[in-house]
Amino acid sequence: MNKEINLWQVDVRPFLATERDPAKFCFEKGIVAIGWGVPGKPLSKEEYWEMGKGIYAKDTHWVRASTPFLFQMKENDLVWLKDFEGFYYLGRIEGEWQYRDEPEFLQVGLPNARKCKLFKVGSDAPGSIEHGFRTGSIVQKINDFPAHLFSRISYNRLSGEEFYAVEEDFMEKADVFGLLTNSELEDVVALFLQRDGYYVIPSTFNTEENYNFQMVHQSTGERAFVRISPNSVLDPNMFSRFPHKVFLFSPVGYRSFEVPLSHVVALKKEDMENFFKTHENLMPYSIRIFLDWKKTKTTAGSSM
Numbered sequence: 001m002n003k004e005i006n007l008w009q010v011d012v013r014p015f016l017a018t019e020r021d022p023a024k025f026c027f028e029k030g031i032v033a034i035g036w037g038v039p040g041k042p043l044s045k046e047e048y049w050e051m052g053k054g055i056y057a058k059d060t061h062w063v064r065a066s067t068p069f070l071f072q073m074k075e076n077d078l079v080w081l082k083d084f085e086g087f088y089y090l091g092r093i094e095g096e097w098q099y100r101d102e103p104e105f106l107q108v109g110l111p112n113a114r115k116c117k118l119f120k121v122g123s124d125a126p127g128s129i130e131h132g133f134r135t136g137s138i139v140q141k142i143n144d145f146p147a148h149l150f151s152r153i154s155y156n157r158l159s160g161e162e163f164y165a166v167e168e169d170f171m172e173k174a175d176v177f178g179l180l181t182n183s184e185l186e187d188v189v190a191l192f193l194q195r196d197g198y199y200v201i202p203s204t205f206n207t208e209e210n211y212n213f214q215m216v217h218q219s220t221g222e223r224a225f226v227r228i229s230p231n232s233v234l235d236p237n238m239f240s241r242f243p244h245k246v247f248l249f250s251p252v253g254y255r256s257f258e259v260p261l262s263h264v265v266a267l268k269k270e271d272m273e274n275f276f277k278t279h280e281n282l283m284p285y286s287i288r289i290f291l292d293w294k295k296t297k298t299t300a301g302s303s304m
Contacts, residue, residue, distance in 0.1 A: 017109035023083035033110035065138035091118035119158035127181030146179040177251035
């Protein structure tokens with residue numbers, strides 16, 4: 001499958017009309033669906049659009065969700081869903097739009113549907129997908145390349161067939177750090193430092209200070225500040241007068257220390273990579289998929 005594939009996420013949770021979880025309903029029925037019903041049963045998406053305009057024209061959520069769902073989604077596109085328990089589903093669009101006016105579809109509030117082969121993934125997903133479900137968008141096209149890549153690999157693995165092409169040359173040369181979101185990189189660094197007895201202080205994330213988050217040592221009570229730079233070289237000397245311990249991490253590297261700074265620790269990229277491999281079960285979804293793909297290819301190559 002080499003044609004251009006779009007990646008979507010559809011948040012069906014706002015359409016809860018009964019006690020039935022709408023994402024689980026989609027999974028059971030093999031569909032992806034959204035709400036906004038109309039009287040009768042429109043026979044085409046164009047007819048539905050005209051009927052919908054008469055009812056929902058001033059509803060920006062309807063316009064922003066229905067436009068891509070009706071007119072931009074296509075067969076073999078990939079789509080992510082999320083249920084109320086926090087579990088993610090990944091599926092492949094298998095058909096055109098349909099208006100489902102059966103009572104069970106109307107009761108759950110999901111009359112606009114497309115056939116979709118869905119698989120239950122688990123409690124995490126690529127970082128940009130997890131972030132997207134916090135934005136409030138009902139239907140959202142995902143343009144993040146790593147998310148596309150990991151979604152294609154994931155679908156192939158879940159379905160048991162190599163349905164989607166994966167850029168193997170790119171993956172062979174890829175630096176996994178370049179495929180992570182900022183949040184995923186923060187998670188990995190935090191996990192790495194917790195091995196040494198540091199605990200994360202959650203309220204310090206996403207501050208506008210010159211660090212990503214703070215940690216505290218479980219036995220000494222020592223405060224430590226963590227600074228991460230995904231794409232640029234970090235200069236440890238800028239923290240020379242900082243009154244607390246500082247952990248730095250940049251996959252790109254660091255400027256040389258002008259003088260020894262005992263309170264500034266520049267974490268090594270190779271140590272982090274070894275941590276991925278020795279603690280794979282703790283890693284974010286994207287890293288686990290990347291490592292699994294690498295192992296699969298290595299096994300396949302050694303058996304030839």
